[in-house]
Amino acid sequence: MRMKLLLVDDHPLFLEGLQYLLETHGIEVAGVAYNGTEALKKARILNPNIILMDIRMPECSGLDALKLIKAEMPHIKIVMLTTSEEDEDLFDAVKYGAAGYLLKNTNAKRLVDMLSDLEKGETPLSPGLAARLLREFRSSRVYEYKSSQHPVEDNKVGKLTDRQLEVLEMVAKGITYKEAGEALGLTERTVKYHMERIIERLHYENRAQVIAYAARIGLVADVRNY
Numbered sequence: 121m122r123m124k125l126l127l128v129d130d131h132p133l134f135l136e137g138l139q140y141l142l143e144t145h146g147i148e149v150a151g152v153a154y155n156g157t158e159a160l161k162k163a164r165i166l167n168p169n170i171i172l173m174d175i176r177m178p179e180c181s182g183l184d185a186l187k188l189i190k191a192e193m194p195h196i197k198i199v200m201l202t203t204s205e206e207d208e209d210l211f212d213a214v215k216y217g218a219a220g221y222l223l224k225n226t227n228a229k230r231l232v233d234m235l236s237d238l239e240k241g242e243t244p245l246s247p248g249l250a251a252r253l254l255r256e257f258r259s260s261r262v263y264e265y266k267s268s269q270h271p272v273e274d275n276k277v278g279k280l281t282d283r284q285l286e287v288l289e290m291v292a293k294g295i296t297y298k299e300a301g302e303a304l305g306l307t308e309r310t311v312k313y314h315m316e317r318i319i320e321r322l323h324y325e326n327r328a329q330v331i332a333y334a335a336r337i338g339l340v341a342d343v344r345n346y
Contacts, residue, residue: 123239126166127152128159128173128182129201134224138172145232156185163189163196170219170238175202175209183212190217194325199235199244201226210249214328220244240297241312243328250294250331279321287314291327292334 125142127149129135139149150166153159157180159173171189175182186198199220200213213221220238222231223246234244280288283304290300297311304311315327324330 122148123170123235124148124150124166124168125235126150126159126162126168126171128154128156128171128177128185130154130174130177141228142232145228147232147235156180156182156188159185160188160192163193167193168196170235171196171198172201173198175200175204175213183209183216186213186218187216197238199238207252210252214332217325219326219328221249222246240308241315241327242297243326243331245328280318284314284318284321287311288318288330288334291315292331 125147127135127138127142129138129152132154135152135154139152142149150168151162153162155177156173159171159182160180163171173182173185177185180188182200182202186200189196189198194217197219198217199222200209200218201222201224202209203224204210205223210221220234220243222234222244226234226246234242238244286304287300290303291297291311295303297315298308300306301308301311306314315330319325319327319330322330322333324333
């Protein structure tokens with residue numbers, strides 16, 4: 121499927137620059153919005169497959185819009201693109217279903233590469249954020265909402281095959297699908313397939329939540345600061 125983006129930010133000049141950047145790399149920008157309320161309306165009309173959205177916006181914040189859009193259109197992948205390095209914003213974004221979290225100091229090439237990786241099932245995170253996410257999850261504070269809806273039990277691991285556990289452990293350490301495939305003698309596509317089945321069997325919504333679960337149960341001790 122061709123990438124079709126909705127850009128959401130309350131700074132028009134930044135939006136214009138971002139739109140130009142993406143379109144010069146052949147990425148379709150279906151539309152722009154200037155706050156969370158407008159983002160929800162535009163998402164209903166345009167049906168993008170990816171939304172790049174700021175957090176700090178008037179009227180309706182990016183996090184509030186994230187919750188509303190995911191509740192109504194869960195198939196849309198939403199990546200927060202923000203200046204906020206606050207742990208609470210990062211944890212809440214993943215908790216509410218964000219597919220990634222990028223800082224605005226990300227360079228153009230890395231942004232485009234990460235969007236391409238998102239289409240392959242990767243979770244784009246700015247350097248250092250993955251490690252912070254996993255450390256926080258180990259303290260059992262991030263996914264309290266998940267416990268109330270779907271009690272998290274360590275015996276969930278029993279639902280996974282040995283091969284799926286191998287894949288989960290490698291991906292949770294920050295190893296890419298391609299690298300995991302080379303190590304396990306699998307194709308990148310096969311590793312992605314295994315991750316999709318893992319997400320499905322553990323009843324989570326995205327790869328970031330599964331990785332955090334792996335850290336909580338001690339399947340991985342640390343994650344690469346990529």
